[in-house]
Amino acid sequence: MGLLGWVIMGLAIWHFTIWLPDRFWGGIVGALIGSLVGSIVVGLIIYGIKVSALRVPGERATDIAVVLYAVPGALIGMGLVYLEGIRRERSGGVA
Structure with a gap:
């Protein structure tokens, strides 16, 4: 259940990228992938x-705090994809 919460939180944060210039590496799909991967990885870390074991929380261990673990990961993931898109745009490549 924790993994589902992290994915949904990453997806929810990704929706706010409509207000940003489209400089993401891979466009809006790149932003989606960055958000999802970031939210899952950071949520898992x-x-x-917290529990001293690398595992996905089950139904009983998932609460609002566990779901919110995905927020920094989604932002970091999208930020990295955005910076890579800007770097490729400046070097003359296609973003």
């Missing part, structure tokens, strides 16, 4: 630190 934060939860792993």
Whole structure:
């Protein structure tokens, strides 16, 4: 259940990219992938630190705090994809 929460949170944050210039590497799909991968990886890391084991939380272990672990990961993931898109745009490649 925790993984589902992280994916849904990453997807929800991704929706706010409509207000940003489209400089993401891979366009809006690149932003989606960055958001989802970032939210899953960081959510897993934060939860792993909390329980001292690298595992996905089950139904009973998932609460609002566990779902919110995905927020920094989604922002970091989209930020990295955005910066890579800007770098490729400046070097003359297609973003």
